[in-house]
Every structure is written in C-alpha cells, then in structure tokens.
Amino acid sequence: MSAPDPDRALPDPSKLSLNTATVKTQWTLAQAIEGCARQGIRGIAPWRDKLAEMGLKQAVMAIKANGLTVTGLCRGGFFTARNWLDDNRRAIEEAHALGAQCLVLVVGGLPEGSKDLIRARERVKESISMILPEARKAGVPLAIEPLHPMQAAERACINTLEQALDVCDVLGEGIGVAVDVYHVWWDPKLQQQIERAGKKRILAYHICDWLVPTRDLLNDRGMMGDGVIDLPRIRGWVEGSGYSGFHEAEIFSELNWWQRDPDEVLATLKQRHRDCT
Amino acid sequence: MSAPDPDRALPDPSKLSLNTATVKTQWTLAQAIEGCARQGIRGIAPWRDKLAEMGLKQAVMAIKANGLTVTGLCRGGFFTARNWLDDNRRAIEEAHALGAQCLVLVVGGLPEGSKDLIRARERVKESISMILPEARKAGVPLAIEPLHPMQAAERACINTLEQALDVCDVLGEGIGVAVDVYHVWWDPKLQQQIERAGKKRILAYHICDWLVPTRDLLNDRGMMGDGVIDLPRIRGWVEGSGYSGFHEAEIFSELNWWQRDPDEVLATLKQRHRDCT
Numbered sequence: 001m002s003a004p005d006p007d008r009a010l011p012d013p014s015k016l017s018l019n020t021a022t023v024k025t026q027w028t029l030a031q032a033i034e035g036c037a038r039q040g041i042r043g044i045a046p047w048r049d050k051l052a053e054m055g056l057k058q059a060v061m062a063i064k065a066n067g068l069t070v071t072g073l074c075r076g077g078f079f080t081a082r083n084w085l086d087d088n089r090r091a092i093e094e095a096h097a098l099g100a101q102c103l104v105l106v107v108g109g110l111p112e113g114s115k116d117l118i119r120a121r122e123r124v125k126e127s128i129s130m131i132l133p134e135a136r137k138a139g140v141p142l143a144i145e146p147l148h149p150m151q152a153a154e155r156a157c158i159n160t161l162e163q164a165l166d167v168c169d170v171l172g173e174g175i176g177v178a179v180d181v182y183h184v185w186w187d188p189k190l191q192q193q194i195e196r197a198g199k200k201r202i203l204a205y206h207i208c209d210w211l212v213p214t215r216d217l218l219n220d221r222g223m224m225g226d227g228v229i230d231l232p233r234i235r236g237w238v239e240g241s242g243y244s245g246f247h248e249a250e251i252f253s254e255l256n257w258w259q260r261d262p263d264e265v266l267a268t269l270k271q272r273h274r275d276c277t
Numbered sequence: 278m279s280a281p282d283p284d285r286a287l288p289d290p291s292k293l294s295l296n297t298a299t300v301k302t303q304w305t306l307a308q309a310i311e312g313c314a315r316q317g318i319r320g321i322a323p324w325r326d327k328l329a330e331m332g333l334k335q336a337v338m339a340i341k342a343n344g345l346t347v348t349g350l351c352r353g354g355f356f357t358a359r360n361w362l363d364d365n366r367r368a369i370e371e372a373h374a375l376g377a378q379c380l381v382l383v384v385g386g387l388p389e390g391s392k393d394l395i396r397a398r399e400r401v402k403e404s405i406s407m408i409l410p411e412a413r414k415a416g417v418p419l420a421i422e423p424l425h426p427m428q429a430a431e432r433a434c435i436n437t438l439e440q441a442l443d444v445c446d447v448l449g450e451g452i453g454v455a456v457d458v459y460h461v462w463w464d465p466k467l468q469q470q471i472e473r474a475g476k477k478r479i480l481a482y483h484i485c486d487w488l489v490p491t492r493d494l495l496n497d498r499g500m501m502g503d504g505v506i507d508l509p510r511i512r513g514w515v516e517g518s519g520y521s522g523f524h525e526a527e528i529f530s531e532l533n534w535w536q537r538d539p540d541e542v543l544a545t546l547k548q549r550h551r552d553c554t
Binding site: 110114115116117121148149150152153154159160162163185186187188210212213214217228229230 | 387391392393394398425426427429430431436437439440462463464465487489490491494505506507
C-alpha cells in the first residue's frame with residue numbers, strides 16, 4: 001500500500017459502513033452485526049441471502065439494538081430474471097422494514113441467448129418504472145448501481161454514471177445512484193457526472209480498490225490503499241457535490257480478504273478508511 | 278456459436294484482414310504473410326516485435342509480393358514508458374515503409390506508482406501532439422485505440438470512443454481512432470460516437486467477440502460468433518458512418534485459438550467473418 005497523503009481532508013471515521021459481502025464467507029449476518037458493534041463501525045449494508053437466512057425480524061431487531069444505520073440493502077434488480085417483479089417487491093418491503101437508506105439495484109445483463117444490449121437497457125428502464133411507485137410509497141429510494149463495463153453481459157447493462165443518471169432523469173423522483181469506485185474510477189467523465197448527480201441523486205458511496213494486476217473479473221477487488229484508485233480525490237468530488245452519507249466498504253476478494261479472520265478484516269477497513277480514502 | 282441472421286447485409290469477404298496477434302504463438306510474420314496469401318485474406322496488420330524479427334525490408338518485400346494491404350501497424354503509444362519518443366518515431370518510420378493505413382496507438386496506463394489518471398491523460402495528449410507533425414509528414418495517420426476500461430491502469434488510459442474523439446478534436450488533422458469491438462461494444466454511446474467519428478476519424482475497424490464468461494482480462498477474446506457482441510449491428514453503424522475499409526480480426530486467445538493449427542484459425546476467421554459479422 002502507498003503512503004497516505006498527510007495534506008488531504010480526512011474522512012469522518014464515523015461514516016464507515018460495512019457491506020457484508022466483504023466478510024461473506026466468514027460471517028452470518030448476525031455475526032456481522034455483532035462484529036460492527038464490537039469494532040465501532042456504525043453502518044451496515046446486508047445482502048438479501050444472508051438476511052433470509054437470519055430472518056427479517058431478527059435482523060431488524062439486532063440492527064436496532066446495536067444502533068446501526070442500514071446504508072443500503074443489496075440487492076434488487078436483475079430485471080432479466082423470470083421472477084423479477086415479485087422479487088423486487090419483496091426487496092422493497094425488506095428495505096422498508098430495515099429502514100435502509102436505499103435499495104441497491106444491480107440491473108442485470110443480457111438475457112440468455114440475446115446480444116441485444118439496446119433492448120436489454122430499454123427493458124431495465126421499463127422494469128424500474130414499474131416498481132418505482134411502490135418504492136416511493138414505501139419510502140425506499142432506489143439506487144441504480146452502474147457496474148463496470150466488464151460486467152455488462154452478465155450482471156448489469158447500466159455501465160456508466162452518465163447512463164444511470166439519464167435513466168434517473170427520465171424516471172423522476174425516488175431514484176438515484178450508488179457510486180462504487182470500483183465500477184467508475186476509470187471513467188473520464190466521472191467528476192462531471194458526480195457533480196451532475198449531486199446530493200439529490202447520490203444515494204450511496206461504495207469504496208474498495210482496483211488491484212494491478214486484477215486476476216478475476218468479479219471477485220478480485222482490493223482493500224483501500226492496495227490498488228490504483230485515487231480514493232481521496234473521488235471522495236472529494238462526491239462530498240463536494242453535497243453527499244454527506246456513509247462510505248460503504250464492499251470488497252469481493254476470493255483470494256485474500258475472504259480467507260482472513262473477519263475481525264482482522266474489519267480492523268483493517270477502519271485503518272485504511274482513515275489512512276487511504 | 279449462434280445462428281447467423283440470414284437477413285443482414287453481408288460483409289464484403291475481401292475486406293477481412295488478419296491482425297497477426299491472432300496467430301502470434303504459432304507463426305512468424307513471414308509465415309503469417311504466406312498464410313494470408315494462401316488463404317486469400319487480403320489485409321494484414323503486423324506487430325512490431327515480429328516485424329523486427331523478420332526485418333523491415335524483408336517484410337515490405339514479402340507484403341508487396343503478395344499484394345496485401347497493411348491495415349495497421351501495431352503499435353505505437355505507451356507514452357508513459359521512458360523511451361516513448363524514440364520508439365514512436367521508429368514506429369512512424371516503419372508504418373511509412375510498410376504503407377500502413379495507420380499506426381495504432383495503445384496509449385499506456387498509469388505511470389508506475391501513480392494514481393493520477395487525469396495527469397496520465399493529459400500526458401498522453403501532450404505526447405501525441407509531439408509526434409503528430411512527424412506522422413503527418415510521413416503520411417501515417419495515427420489511430421488512437423480506446424481500450425476497455427478494465428485495461429485503464431495497465432495499458433491505456435483512453436477508454437471510450439468519446440474520450441478518444443475529444444482528443445482528436447483538439448489535435449486536428451492526421452489523427453483518428455481504431456474502433457475495436459472488444460473494447461467498445463458495451464458503451465451506451467457507441468452508436469452516437471461512431472456517427473460522430475465518421476469516415477474522417479475511423480481509421481481501422483477491429484473484430485472479435487466477448488466471451489461469457491471471460492476468464493482473463495487480456496488474453497481471453499473470442500472468435501466472431503462465439504460471444505455476445507452484436508457484430509452485424511456494429512458493422513452497420515461503422516459502415517453507415519462512411520467507413521469502407523477492412524475488418525481486422527484481432528483475437529488474443531491463450532486458452533483456445535493460440536493453441537490451434539494456424540491454417541485452421543485463418544479458415545475459421547473467413548467462415549465466421551462471412552457468417553457472423
């Protein structure tokens with residue numbers, strides 16, 4: 001990891017949030033909640049498979065008891081799946097019950113056998129417009145997460161912040177974006193589009209790092225400070241645009257962090273959040 | 278591979294060109310030239326390492342003797358390397374000697390130890406402006422190749438067609454882009470930016486396919502028809518914009534095509550060019 005820049009404006013340590021995917025192979029959701037409480041991490045973003053395993057009511061109680069903020073629920077979306085409508089309705093209900101600051105949408109890629117990216121993108125827009133009224137009614141903001149272009153075929157056909165914001169502009173209120181540095185750090189229009197998004201549209205800010213080399217297209221993200229993303233600069237843009245929410249650490253790391261003691265992972269998150277972001 | 282659409286406008290088979298990287302583990306440049314001649318492929322795009330190995334004069338003679346068109350020389354660029362200026366000058370001379378339709382620029386990523394993508398991009402623009410007068414004088418068009426965002430750190434910090442065209446607009450005459458479907462297929466602004474580029478700026482068109490799943494960030498490209506890129510649609514946009522040049526097949530494929538008999542590879546290129554692009 002590179003030396004921190006001593007002159008940068010420091011991040012507020014109370015704004016660190018744990019996306020539980022970061023310790024998904026080691027901990028249940030109950031353990032992750034306890035871990036955050038034990039280590040003084042004030043935000044948490046659960047995934048729905050772990051939420052189902054724990055039970056929604058239990059999770060709501062444990063999160064409340066520990067005074068954690070739910071910075072997002074992962075995830076709705078995958079609008080190309082067969083049961084997408086029911087599944088997204090359930091996700092909205094769960095996000096409401098958790099008091100989540102947003103429901104993160106990973107919108108899905110190309111339908112099986114299709115090469116029609118334009119149609120897939122239209123379908124995503126139509127599908128979001130169908131669930132948006134329910135999300136508004138439930139008070140659950142929907143956060144489109146543009147994913148890295150290398151995941152366009154399989155996971156999400158919304159691949160830049162500009163594209164996501166164009167969709168938001170069409171759809172109106174109650175929808176915004178999750179800005180994950182891993183997916184957008186390379187974008188020559190990043191600063192411009194973060195400014196465009198502003199406080200109104202940025203619903204979540206996710207951090208990790210881009211490793212050189214990257215050994216896998218999905219599960220080789222780096223801990224903050226171990227890669228090449230200029231995290232202080234991007235945080236400067238995001239906070240400069242008016243966003244004052246949490247910094248959610250989300251690290252899919254098959255070869256490294258998923259192999260480690262989860263308390264060590266959380267301690268490292270805290271140190272790197274302070275020193276490298 | 279999926280069934281070809283019988284209604285599409287067929288590609289002109291005489292426009293297929295072989296980027297020699299497609300058979301780089303199997304053949305020398307001399308063998309690739311003979312292979313193209315033997316199989317009736319009319320265009321070739323050599324790489325400079327193989328060119329040096331064969332000798333520039335020998336290569337010029339062999340290419341001329343076989344009546345091949347040099348659709349591009351790969352590559353100049355890497356402006357973050359120490360010897361970039363001399364190296365790019367030599368590349369321009371070689372491209373001139375070969376009568377290449379363009380010198381492809383892979384511009385380089387982040388300098389060692391740097392996270393400053395904005396500065397890297399500025400440096401690329403400055404560097405190109407320094408070699409452009411020599412390229413114009415030599416009659417060698419420079420083709421900026423935007424690379425896929427997953428290669429931003431290591432190989433090229435120009436990552437979209439829009440960004441490349443913005444650089445061209447600043448630099449003026451004698452410069453354009455190489456449109457490689459592998460790098461740009463995902464881009465929501467692809468059609469718009471191809472139209473913007475038009476005949477004036479599109480200097481080369483490269484084809485291959487995006488495999489699902491993709492197992493490596495660099496060397497797991499697919500043969501046309503084996504992946505999810507809508508090749509007929511993109512060719513329609515490119516030719517609709519006025520481009521009437523070659524379709525250069527460039528397939529980095531460590532696990533598949535680099536393992537095969539190169540004559541079989543060329544035969545497959547011809548068949549797939551006809552049936553899937």
